[in-house]
Amino acid sequence: MKKFQLYVLDDDEEYGQRLASFIRASEFGERMQVKLFSKLELILEVLETQQATGVLLLSETYYRLLMNRRTSLHKMILSETIANSLDAETKVPFLYRFQSLHNLLTRLQAFYTEKLNEASNSHGANRTSVVSVYSSSGNSGKTMTAIHLAKQLSFRGERVFYLSLESVSSTSLWLMGETGRFSQLIYYLKSSPGLLGPKLQLLKSFDPQLRFDYLSPNDQIREMQEISGDQIRVLIDALISLNEYAYIIIDLEASVHPRIVKGLEISDHIIWLVRDDLNDVYKSKALYKQLGAMQNVHFVMNKYIGVQMNDFSELGRDIAFNLPYIPEWKSIRTPEQMWTSSIFSEQTYEMAAALFISNRHYSTNAEGAIAS
Structure with a gap:
């Protein structure tokens, strides 16, 4: 911006x-x-x-x-x-x-x-695009993918807002800026939703290294469980009404809690991560059927090693993109490890360009510096 x-x-x-x-x-x-x-x-x-x-x-x-x-x-x-x-x-x-x-x-x-x-x-203005990252099971790399995606978009000049709706979020390990403001946001969501827009300007945080705004829960596990789907809609609508962001990236957890389901429903695009694993095939099929045949779902295989062993055809959709397996991330010991792979970081943007960035938009911004 x-x-x-x-x-x-x-x-x-x-x-x-x-x-x-x-x-x-x-x-x-x-x-x-x-x-x-x-x-x-x-x-x-x-x-x-x-x-x-x-x-x-x-x-x-x-x-x-x-x-x-x-x-x-x-x-x-x-x-x-x-x-x-x-x-x-x-x-x-x-x-x-x-x-x-x-x-x-x-x-x-x-x-x-x-x-x-x-x-x-x-x-008349272009509407903010809401992109959610979801999976049917844990340890699929949702947060890694969501943050690298937000980073890549912001480094190409886009105004990006990262929002974690996980019950327990690890993003406080990776992001700079003030954390722990989510509890105040929840208060306004419940008591004064009409004031949420102005309050967001005060409560949101900014990461100067990654160049995007964000909100992430710290230790509000009980409060997150009490948030309703309607309140999530109010929150997303308030973010969109700021008319400040090209993209809102929502980091969802592997559950069907009402706040998660509503996040999926109001997303323009859903990046549904799958792993080449029989359990993942089964869970993805069951959850996708339960949630309904959403037309804006893109199944993306994460931790791809160059060959696919399991059959995902029963999902009724092809695997839209493959994100690479990064051996260095098998066991995370320090926050710095998250930024060790320029390949993964660049591939998240290639994924976005293939799935939801228009050809005109992609050609305009592709000359920007690629962040590793």
């Missing part, structure tokens, strides 16, 4: 420098580029000579001078006294200066995303 421009016009130069330094050193540096101004005539020159896009953050000192000036930038008021309000005349929102910079920028980003969403709804 292209960075948006943040223009800051503030008479407090020290505050502006601190804000800019924080952006460049944090995950917000992946999403926004900041330009500081302390003189009115300089920002007027920008507004007059450029078709600028982004957000114009104004201190109250300058806002009254520019409140009625037309610009393509979305205005926000940096206030010392007012928070979470609107200017009665212009409907421009206030942003309280004396809060943590992380919260301030999160609210600013949410505001900009909302404006983009409004513009997209008026002009």
Whole structure:
């Protein structure tokens, strides 16, 4: 996703420098580029000579001078006294200066995303693609596949959200950023679903190494078991309504819990991992029959060694893709082992290109750097 421009016009130069330094050193540096101004005539020159896009953050000192000036930038008021309000005349929102910079920028980003969403709804926009990774049995490599897929898409310039719906998720071992926020999300899912969209901007985490946003449960086993299918739909709809992501990658567990079934139902594409094992043949056939003949299922053989020994024809679908067996992953001892195979990482993207990325989309992005 292209960075948006943040223009800051503030008479407090020290505050502006601190804000800019924080952006460049944090995950917000992946999403926004900041330009500081302390003189009115300089920002007027920008507004007059450029078709600028982004957000114009104004201190109250300058806002009254520019409140009625037309610009393509979305205005926000940096206030010392007012928070979470609107200017009665212009409907421009206030942003309280004396809060943590992380919260301030999160609210600013949410505001900009909302404006983009409004513009997209008026002009028509491509819908976020929801892709789930599922299997009929454990130890099939779902999380490995889901995270490598999210990584490959993000490294090619796509905005990606990774969501684990497992009862016990191991992703806290692999991902950087704050974890353990899922319990707060569950609270809002149950008590105030209408507020979920804005809260997602505050609760989601960002991995600066893999370049995608994520939510993953830490130790909320009981809470995850109590989540309903309808609540999962609310969550996915809220993520889509942010209009911020090209892909939502859902990491599912091998069960038929209502939250898992609903995740499958609302997915645009299901990557159903199978292993070349008789037990897997039986379980995959039984579960696929129980869940119904979903048309968006792609059976993918993981841990493929070059020859297929078992017959999967009773599934009624061909094996759509083969992901390679990685001997180094037979026993994981350190988090670093997850990134030892460039072959697997690249093959996850080849799988995506073959199964659900359009030819136009693939040719446009295939020149991007391949992450190993």
